[in-house]
Amino acid sequence: MPFTVLKELANKVGIFISHHDTYVSRLERAIKDGEEFTHKTCHECNFGVEWDSTVVPVKDELPEEVKALVDEIEKIHCEFHGISMQIDPKNPQPSDEEKLNRMREMSNLLLRKLLALKRLLSKRLVEEE
């Protein structure tokens, strides 16, 4: 795995976090205001588009432990979107609170895994330098 690719991935982690939290912020605002919200899948949101264009093409070249973490992040991210899609801000349901809590849990987990990825990549970069 080229050093520059690992470095680029490490630098992108902040952007992934920003994309995801912006999506959550927009969804939570829509829920609060009861406004229409266009849900996106884990491959359509800004995070997914960026991830699919930068991480997925190099995934098979990544060191095993990094690849395992990347797989885990993808799974959590898609699970987050699966849960969030069940919430319709224009048509609130009593079960929404539970789904929201689950969605927030997945979001926190995703964040922790992304930070773990950053740490792992930084460690690798130090080792390779």
Next chain:
Amino acid sequence: MPQYALVIDLNTCVGCHACATNCKEWNTQASFGPLSDFDPYGRNPKGVWYNRIMSYEMGEFPNTQVFHLPKSCLHCQDAPCVPVCPTGASYKREQDGIVLVNYDDCIGCKLCSWSCPYGCREFDEADKVMKKCTLCIDRIYDESLPPEHRKPACVLTCPAKARFFGDIEDPNSEAYRMIKERNGFVLFPDMGTNPANHYLPRTETKVHVDEHLLEAENPLFLEVVRRHYKGG
């Protein structure tokens, strides 16, 4: 819903740092202060600044330009720093759209600084909490101040009058008019954060120089005039 914001004219900003200095001066002594400094007069000074000015050089010599980008919290309408906060310390006020941090609830985990794509969060190593621009909320609502002084410190101090403040949702506000009339833009619109702060774009200034002026003997003068004449 009102959304207070800054509108910054990049065409007028000369990068003098007066806004940043007055911001620090006001906020270090007012309700949200102090803003810590470490080794301020040493080789590696560090500290909390709500407002920072980035300066960039563009083009190649001799046709270069320097432009300055003052940057503070953009008070995004879909602020990613709010949902990411595990304690709810980071919040957006409904009445004016200002994003604030409740220091009593902040645990200094820095997640908000990870999520902010603009790098506008400042961790105070002395207080161990995250700090950021408050749009001088302790000035703009202070009725003991004359109405013309109820503006953020950076706006009041700008010697080039490059900064404007107001409700960007109110068609009667100066900020709203500036954005509409001068094609105000936001940073990283693709991020979807809908920043409230806007920038007014730079415009190229063409200077007409009479032919006889180009015959001056001073070579430096000639060079400068020639560059202006070409619009460089």
